[in-house]
Amino acid sequence: SLAAQDAPAAGKFGIGREATPEEVAAWDIDVRPDGLGLPEGRGTAAEGMAIYDENCASCHGDFGEAVDRWPVLAGGQGTLENERPEKTIGSYWPHLSTVYDYVRRAMPFGNARSLSDDDVYALTAYLLYLNDIVDDEDFELSKENFTSIKLPNADNFIEDDRESEPHYADKSDPCMRDCKPDKAEVKMHAAVLDVTPENADDNAPQGGID
Amino acid sequence: SLAAQDAPAAGKFGIGREATPEEVAAWDIDVRPDGLGLPEGRGTAAEGMAIYDENCASCHGDFGEAVDRWPVLAGGQGTLENERPEKTIGSYWPHLSTVYDYVRRAMPFGNARSLSDDDVYALTAYLLYLNDIVDDEDFELSKENFTSIKLPNADNFIEDDRESEPHYADKSDPCMRDCKPDKAEVKMHAAVLDVTPENADDNAPQGGID
Amino acid sequence: AAALAGTGLARASEGEEVITEIQDWNRYPGDGVDARPYGQPSQFEAHVVRKNVPWLTSDSISSINFTPLHELDGIITPNGLCFERHHAGIAEIEPGSHRLMINGLVDRQLVFTMADLKRFPRENRIFFLECAANSGMEWRGAQLNGCQFTHGMIHCVAYTGVRLKYLLEEAGVKTAGKWLLAEGADASAMTRSIPMEKALDDCMVAFAMNGEALRPEQGYPIRLVVPGWEGNMWIKWLRRLEVGDEPWEQREETSKYTDLLANGKARRHTWVMDVKSVITNPSPQAPITHGKGAMVLSGLAWSGNGAISRVDVSIDGGRNWHAARIDGPSLPMALHRFYYEFDWDGSELFLQSRAIDDRGFIQPTKEQLRSVRGPNSIYHNNGIQTWHVDGEGVVENVEIS
Amino acid sequence: AAALAGTGLARASEGEEVITEIQDWNRYPGDGVDARPYGQPSQFEAHVVRKNVPWLTSDSISSINFTPLHELDGIITPNGLCFERHHAGIAEIEPGSHRLMINGLVDRQLVFTMADLKRFPRENRIFFLECAANSGMEWRGAQLNGCQFTHGMIHCVAYTGVRLKYLLEEAGVKTAGKWLLAEGADASAMTRSIPMEKALDDCMVAFAMNGEALRPEQGYPIRLVVPGWEGNMWIKWLRRLEVGDEPWEQREETSKYTDLLANGKARRHTWVMDVKSVITNPSPQAPITHGKGAMVLSGLAWSGNGAISRVDVSIDGGRNWHAARIDGPSLPMALHRFYYEFDWDGSELFLQSRAIDDRGFIQPTKEQLRSVRGPNSIYHNNGIQTWHVDGEGVVENVEIS
Ligand code: HEC
Ligand code: HEC
Ligand SMILES: [Ca+2]
Ligand SMILES: [Ca+2]
Ligand SMILES: [Ca+2]
Ligand SMILES: [Ca+2]
Ligand SMILES: [Ca+2]
Ligand SMILES: [Ca+2]
Ligand SMILES: [Co+2]
Ligand SMILES: [Co+2]
Structure with missing residues (x-):
């Protein structure tokens, strides 16, 4: 309520003002794995397909396979141990909430925040469909059934344990003299690959930086 | 000699090369009070007047009195204890060598290094004349008689003795509480003077920054 | 000393013309103080300049460019050269229209203007900011030929701002509040979850970098400063802080910024940037051009765990190491500048540097990292970098035995 | 907390439009990384921006401009805002054409290229550079209304360069060599004499500032660094160092940069910049706009004698003093940033700051200085500055009882 605003803030410095409920609602758009932050709403995969084809397919491809170097959204299941893993919603992402949250805040790229909450439910349902996580195009995703969906790779995330790696765990003094037997030999040249953009003949290699 | 250049430099790092005599001569243009650095040459005050009127008077005035805010070069003797001292070669400068050195390296402003060594002797002689230090317009200044000229204010320079000033010499703890009797009263307002260039009505006050 | 013949003297008996002739800048005045x-x-x-690598990303708006480390010295990165990484380009925000909101598990949900933020006690700290993907291309071996490209997603800046702690205390964090979501005002509305312990420890909301207002590409008017932790967490154009009891698992902490291991598992919450160093000179973009003799090798070292206690340099590809000289401020979670001066005899060199931080972590080799993690982690590649120098002083990024 | 009515809310029951409406920068991408x-x-x-005062000098080519101290924070001055003082405008020198010569009383007269200089061991140091004429207008009382104009001929930068000692040792200084003449390559061929003791102690030849190459207006490609001493001695576009047995008594150390006392005598060799401080916020160009309540007072302190050990702040014109908080690096001959946080009750203030350095020198009042020196010294005015704040937060430069 606004009446409270005229009273001094209870903080130590008394700086700032209380946010109005409308202001918090306008910005508090995040969604958590446990469903906290999900808005009222619903949408089917079929509805999502129409929205997707209109707003998303130009970059992400008709089936989420991506155009050019835009992100791939579907497929890649079973590739995480491959030489070139394909990390998608279906193959890699642990939580469905992240799809809803991210599409709502940042997509379509170039016109963020232009979708309705129902649109985002429908798109999320369709992305499940493109990733073979639901098979029925009439599948409807809603605030109510949202947290019942588990993504396939959810259990494959572990907490950071870098400090236990042998090179970090070993705190002995590093070798200073005669640390390796033979003279150094070149095993790989950047100049052979020649992908540095300063050179005239730029060739894009596979992969990139996410 | 250039032969020596092929030998390694005797310095610790062996970086750089020896300067040739011509290179040193080209840059070593400074002149000291004891005459070190003075080139061969000579010129009279009368010759200096012609060069001055042509190259210098437009800024420094026909008599060294200066045009607009360009520097004053003559006059001001006896003003050093006044409210507005006028510091010139005649009233303030301790050494004639500085005139020769500075005119040679930096004047005329906009076309430095354009004068011959004889020109600079003549101009220096003329500046002595404008400052009433020599009275004869046929007075000739040369490498030979240069150090015989003493400037009037030469003896009025003392070494830095700031540390002996009472406020610096006193190393006791400064007052922290009730250090002055009455409430502070404004004695002078910058806004009254109104010389700050950010305001619309800029008025140049007397004086400036050298 | 170089023979005079090699110095461009027109006639050696006279000297170089740039000395014996009066140059224009010795004679004619230049621009005045109003120019x-x-x-x-x-x-x-x-x-x-910062340079981007067009083929790395789908377009330039969600992309990166790189700091020209080989052209810089000391530990401060000039504001105009701090690498950029945006997800929806540079948000241009009029500071009078910017707000910072604190919501969630707090006693009072608050809104601050920029003027409000400048009424809290300020502090000044120098920190590096490294993108977790810096050197990411090197997981598969030497690829890009220049430290600007292999290591240039880092900068080090003196920040002025407000301790995040003061802002959170002003709102009053509830006992259940263990996580913080930080959100940006740009068109990607960038978000990251930060544990409350870090938020209350050393995080800042910064409004100035290297003395002046933040640059637009670095989050003007405010960014979050998360010392020692991956750059993606340093939310730019910061508009909201939500206090919660669990992490949010946002796109930038699940799809991205998780480290895929060889066994298909992925590490999450890999926040700290590990101990790391790189030789910036010589390097592929900065060859040795002066021939044999006295030379200066220089580089940068840093660790998200604290200060750097030592840097070793090898010129024979890790067979023998020499302690380098760290010069300039040595501050926790800041860049450290090191030098190693030696006489080059003109023979082939394999240059490497190895940093050790004050928690005792030693920068690993790329082989050590690959043997534990495989080649697919993308992020957190802090392996020892090798530059090959040939007899002409030409430098190349290589992998060696 | 400010009442919501004062915050520009369209309809208070909803909230501010900058929050409740999606702004363009929340939706549409901005410039990419190639822009x-x-x-x-x-x-x-x-x-x-730097500002000049046209009427201070005869023209803009031999003139000064001022650093906007009231807009900056921390201790580093951004390169683009470091005040300028030239005597013949900005020399634009192609570094391949620049040489540094050492001549005079040395075993070997030497010429160095820029590439040569970069082969000597480097160091990185943060130093203030203050023009000796900074605050010179204040000798006659409060004149210019803004700390940019009263105190803006100062900057503080992280330099990278070579110890002057190494260069002099390379040439081999003869026993009789007690003085050094440093000369610039610009059209004023600026010169100053420096005692050999200082030259061998802590002077540097710098080629980088704040990480990148020196700026043209600061002497690109090299300048002399003379820590703690008056800015005029820090020769820009440095081209020559001559070793001699006596000082040269050049124009800039006789006609200028000597301090005329009331008795007509003048001090010479007044090299050290004395202990000094100024409150940068609030100040005439940075009034208090937030009304009563918590506020941050901030300022800068420095001394050519070493580090600052304490800064005191008074809000009642020197009747009572409070120790300020020094924040950020505290380095000898560098700027120090101080803060004093207090609750403003809306009444008139007379703000002053007083710095004390680690040699025990205390910043004097203007009255103390004038009583010893008179009003004609021009240089070395390090007196305590007073800002008057009225009930509206408007700030003015005043002299008080
Ligand atoms: C103009 C191109 C474009 C369009 C249209 C577009 N996207 Fe994207 N999408 C992107 C880019 C670029 C990214 C990565 C952005 C970044 O750098 O953070 C992305 C990322 C994503 C991601 C995260 C991918 C990952 O692996 O992390 C999802 C999910 C996504 N988009 C869904 C959508 C949906 C749904 C739509 C339509 C409503 C859409 N996108 C429209 C370009 C586009
Ligand atoms: C276009 C204007 C101009 C012309 C022409 C000019 N000067 Fe100057 N002169 C100046 C300026 C400006 C300065 C101060 C330069 C500086 O900031 O260091 C100066 C300084 C001097 C000084 C030092 C004054 C002092 O008090 O320190 C002397 C001596 C001098 N000029 C002599 C000459 C002589 C002799 C000539 C002609 C050969 C000449 N000037 C031509 C503008 C001019
Ligand atoms: Ca929320
Ligand atoms: Ca399917
Ligand atoms: Ca190429
Ligand atoms: Ca000489
Ligand atoms: Ca006469
Ligand atoms: Ca005015
Ligand atoms: Co360069
Ligand atoms: Co401003």
């Missing part, structure tokens, strides 16, 4: 209200680098430094 | 190879400040910071 450059905000100064720029010399026209002769036009090559010292 | 700004060398970045610039925000368009909303266009007022943060």
Whole structure:
């Protein structure tokens, strides 16, 4: 309520003002794995397909396979141990909430925040469909059934344990003299690959930086 | 000699090369009070007047009195204890060598290094004349008689003795509480003077920054 | 000393013309004090710029460019050269229209203006900011030929701002509040979850970098400062802080910024940037051009765990190591500048540097990292970098035995 | 907390439109990473510039401009805002054409190229550079209304360069060599004499400032660094160092940069910049706009004698003093940033700051200085500055009882 605003803030410095409920609602758009932050709403995969084809397919491809170097959204299941893993919603992402949250805040790229909450439910349902996580195009995703969906790779995330790696765990003094037997030999040249953009003949290699 | 250049430099790092005599001569243009650095040459005050009127008077005035805010070069003797001292070669400068050195390296402003060594002797002689230090317009200044000229204010320079000033010499703890009797009263307002260039009505006050 | 013949003397008996002839700049005045209200680098430094690699990303709006480390010295990165990484380009925000909201598990949900933020006690700290993907291309071996490209997603800046703690205390964090979501105001509305312990420890909301207002590409008017932790968490154009009891598992902490291991598992919450160093000179973009003799090797070292206690340099590909000289401020979670001066005999060199931080972590080799993690982690590649120098002083990024 | 009514809410029951409406920068992407190879400040910071005072000097080529201290924070001055003082404008020198010569009383007269200089061991140091004439207008009382104009001929920069000692040792200084003449390559061929003791102690030949190459207006490609001593001695576009047995008594150390006392005598060799401080916020160009309540007072302190050990702040014109908080690096001969946080009750203030250095020198009042020196010294005015704040937060430069 606004009446409270005229009273001094209870903080130590008394700086700032209380946010109005409308202001918090306008910005508090995040969604958590446990469903906290999900808005009222619903949408089917079929509805999502129409929205997707209109707003998303130009970059992400008709089936989420991506155009050019835009992100791939579907497929890649079973590739995480491959030489070139394909990390998608279906193959890699642990939580469905992240799809809803991210599409709502940042997509379509170039016109963020232009979708309705129902649109985002429908798109999320369709992305499940493109990733073979639901098979029925009439599948409807809603605030109510949202947290019942588990993504396939959810259990494959572990907490950071870098400090236990042998090179970090070993705190002995590093070798200073005669640390390796033979003279150094070149095993790989950047100049052979020649992908540095300063050179005239730029060739894009596979992969990139996410 | 250039032969020596092929030998390694005797310095610790062996970086750089020896300067040739011509290179040193080209840059070593400074002149000291004891005459070190003075080139061969000579010129009279009368010759200096012609060069001055042509190259210098437009800024420094026909008599060294200066045009607009360009520097004053003559006059001001006896003003050093006044409210507005006028510091010139005649009233303030301790050494004639500085005139020769500075005119040679930096004047005329906009076309430095354009004068011959004889020109600079003549101009220096003329500046002595404008400052009433020599009275004869046929007075000739040369490498030979240069150090015989003493400037009037030469003896009025003392070494830095700031540390002996009472406020610096006193190393006791400064007052922290009730250090002055009455409430502070404004004695002078910058806004009254109104010389700050950010305001619309800029008025140049007397004086400036050298 | 170089023979005079090699120095461009027109006639050796006279000297170099740049000395014996009066140059224009010795004679004619240049620009006055009204010409450059905000100064720029010399026209002769036009090559010292951030560079992007077009094929790395789908477009330039969600992409990166790289700091030209090989052209810089000391530990401060000039504001104009701090690498950029945006997800929806540079948000241009009029500071009078910017707000910072604190919501969630707090006693009072608050809104601050920029003027409000400048009424909290300020502090000044120098920190590096490294993108977790810096050197990411090197997981598969030497690829890009220049430290600007292999290591240039880092900068080090003196920040002025407000301790995040003061802002959170002003709102009053509830006992259940263990996580913080930080959100940006740009078109990607960038978000990251930060554990409350870090938020209350050393995080800042910064409004100035290297003395002046933040640059637009670095989050003007405010960014979050998360010392020692991956750059993606340093939310730019910061508009909201939500206090919660669990992490949010946002796109940038699940799809991205998780480290895929060889066994298909992925590490999450890999926040700290590990101990790391790189030789910036010589390097592929900065070859040795002066021939044999006294030379200066220089580089940068840093650790998200604290200060750097030592840097070792090898010129024979890790067979023998020499302690380098760290010069300038040595501050926790800041860049450290090191030098190693030696006489080059003109023979082939394999240059490496190895940093050790004050928690005792030693920068690993790329082989050590690959043997534990495989080649697919993308992020957190802090392996020892090798530059090969040939007899002409030409430098190349290589992998060696 | 400010009442919501005062915050520009369209309809208070909803909230501010900048929050409740999606702004353009929340929706549409901005510039990509290829747009700004060398970045610039925000368009909303266009007022943060160096300013000159046309009537102070005869023309803009031999003149000064001033650093906007009231817009900056921390201790580092951004390169683009470091005040300028030239005697013949900005020399634009192609570094390949620049040489540094050492001549005079040395075993070997030497010439160095820029490439040569970069082969000597380097160091990195943060130093203030203050023009000896900074605050010179204040000798006659409060004149210019803003700390940019009263105190803006100072900057503080992280330098990278070579110890002058190494260069002199390379040439081999003869026993009789007690003085050094440093000369610039600009059209004023600026010169100053420096005692050999200082030259061998802590002087540097710098080629980089704040990480990147020196700026043209600061002497690109090299300048002399003379820590703690008056700015005029820090020769820009340095081209020559001559070793001699006596000082040269050049124009800039006789006609200028000597301090005329009331008795007509003048001090010479007044090299050290004395202990000094100034409150940068609030100040005439940076009034208090937030009304009563918590506020941050901030300022800068420095001494050519070493580090600052304490800064005191008074809000009642020197009747009572409070120890300020020094924040950020505290380095000898560098700027120190201080803060004093207090609750403003809306009444008139007389703000002053007083610095004390680690040799025990205490910043004097203007009255103390004038009583010893009279009003004609021009240089070395380090007196305590007073700002008057009225009930509206408007700030003015005043002299008080
Ligand atoms: C103009 C191109 C474009 C369009 C249209 C577009 N996207 Fe994207 N999408 C992107 C880019 C670029 C990214 C990565 C952005 C970044 O750098 O953070 C992305 C990322 C994503 C991601 C995260 C991918 C990952 O692996 O992390 C999802 C999910 C996504 N988009 C869904 C959508 C949906 C749904 C739509 C339509 C409503 C859409 N996108 C429209 C370009 C586009
Ligand atoms: C276009 C204007 C101009 C012309 C022409 C000019 N000067 Fe100057 N002169 C100046 C300026 C400006 C300065 C101060 C330069 C500086 O800031 O260091 C100066 C300084 C001097 C000084 C030092 C004054 C002092 O008090 O320190 C002397 C001596 C001098 N000029 C002599 C000459 C002589 C002799 C000539 C002609 C050969 C000449 N000037 C031509 C503008 C001019
Ligand atoms: Ca929320
Ligand atoms: Ca399917
Ligand atoms: Ca190429
Ligand atoms: Ca000489
Ligand atoms: Ca006469
Ligand atoms: Ca005015
Ligand atoms: Co360069
Ligand atoms: Co401003």
